[in-house]
Amino acid sequence: MPKQDPKERIKNFEEVALGYSEEQAIREAKRCLQCSKPLCIEGCPVDINIPEFIRLIVEKKFVEAARKIKEDDALPRITGRVCPQETQCEAKCVLGKKFEPIAIGRLERFVSDYEANYSKESWQVKKINNKKVAVVGSGPAGLTVAADCARIGYKVKIFEALHKPGGVLVYGIPEFRLPKEIVNLEIEKLKEMGVEIECNVIVGKTITIEELFEEGYGAVFLGLGAGLPRFLGIEGENLLGIYSANEFLTRINLMKAYRFPEYDTPIIVGEKVAVVGGGNVAMDASRCAVRLGAKEVHIIYRRSKEELPARKEEVENAEEEGVIFDFLVNPVRFIGDENGWVKGIEMIKNELGEKDSSGRRKPIPIPGSEFVYEVDTVVVAIGQTANPLLLNVTPDIKRNKWGYIEAHPETGKTSKIGVFAGGDIVTGEATVIAAMGAGRKAAKAIDEYLKTGKW
């Protein structure tokens, strides 16, 4: 797929991948074998009818192809960009055994962009009842539940804590990977379907779950995400210049700190930046740091390149943009200067041992291999845990030992009657599409519950 030239793109926040042309899309779609037992569908968390939408592309029926996807995926422009297709649908593609698998994600992106540009039709909404569904959180899980429930005919209202809807899609994922305009348009479509969105409401603080039921909501879906940053818990972590990835990315993506002082929110990115972690969030943060003018940006990862949890495509993008990868090293402590700013990281080298419970080889520190690494900005991108804000005031929602909500995997039902949950607040950090999958299942279960009254 065509991409912006790395030399150019490190100077802007515009989308890196430029998308297929019609010809490219058709050529790629023609490679599809149209398997009678398509394995690709098995690899998709929301069961998109992949061979069918690809067949429609071959017939040049791009709008119909997009609609086919939308039967199962309310946000294809988003999933077409941020899904890890290489480990899902594309991993199962028969062609992948001998050749390259079909670029399903790129085709999904192409047709859904095409539909957005050339077709103005919105969803058909049946109005079958006046029952109300409250959705807490407007990230991928919440948006999917809202879309599905609205399509069935429920009155849906989404409550969002931040001033803008979209959750991780707007505060976490940078513009160059997922343009915010696309997220905004998808949200506008939800509104056209009658979904109400109220921002600046923190359920658990501004309003409680009980009060939502008192206001007549028949069911409440919790799509809170896993929004509590994890820190390393080592000496010096509170020095100035050390950001959590959440703060770093929120300042940039949601608050547009890269346009300071036109926008009021500042960010400080020094000359030598270290990003600790190896996931997609670490890639996003490092690539943002490059764009904000850092001279040298390092990814510090405790295992080797093979174990990087980030998408291969994003690792490649980061490499092309000049991000330096330091493998098999782990921070031990942060060192500050006389003003309290970070000036170095003491690191220890690792070797890889036996496989651990995650199936990856375990990093083992090599005694005596410590060394100091000079930096002036650090971004800690080692993951998130469950944010207890809402759950602390709602003790009757059962949580597991890590603080995530215990919800039924097929229905999203929690231990509290009428309350469903899905996405990262149930599974821990996962993908956009996994959260959407959970949203789909919950929407079905909500419909069932509201129709029968049976829990």
Next chain:
Amino acid sequence: MFRILKKEVVGKNLNKFVIEAPLVPKNYKPGQFVVIRIDEKGERIPITIADVDKEKGTVTVFVQEVGKTTFKLGTLKEGDYISDVVGPLGKPAEIVKVGTVVMIGGGVGAAIIYPETKAFKEEGNYVISIMGFRSKEYVILEDEIRKYSDEFYIFTDDGSYGKKGFTTNGLQELIDAGRKMDLVVSIGPALMMKKISEMTRKYNVKTIVSLNSIMMDATGMCGGCRVEVGGESKFACVDGPEFDGHKVNFDLLIKRLSIYKKEEEKALRLYENCVSEEKREY
């Protein structure tokens, strides 16, 4: 959008706003705050709630003009709108009956001290209030706080009103007089809270402080407000804003509050230039 129902200049560069924010008062308790964002390009800033009106659905805040956002807020008039007001945030203050409570408020911190003073009094405590301001023109909420105080002392740095000196002088006087104190609540500039906490530590008087650290979402997501309390990292927005003053690492807090000093000055200078150019045009 949130409408400004009332704006009053109550002191030098100090404004009082009554803002229509119908959802905020419902579950509000003293000690909590709101996050506001003035417009599309604005920052999100935390501001303590001084009062609410549950029936009218309004929130009262006092805002000192210190940076671009607060200056810009100061230019807004009654009837103008603010993009975002979200809250109430943070844990409510623990209002308990302990006996004698000393409420120590510095500057705009008085806006937080006020609802708590009222609550401590209503809980049946003997309330001694010590208020400190830079000078007479910065004094706020004097009558309101006095109303709920059994004793009331006021200090100004320059002696232009009340006694000359700082709130620490007031506390020292109480200590020297051998007064019984069961709890001290100190809210104001970080340096003042640090000094007060150092004084009360010597006498083993439990001291509560409210930390005004830099925040963005204020729901625990960004971790930008982290402070060290008892050697552990805490998030001021969800674990606080109130903490045991004897356990807070104030030196770290003071440093963290200065992170964006240069950027803030830059933004303010640009803003002031814009404003003065606009004036020239007309």
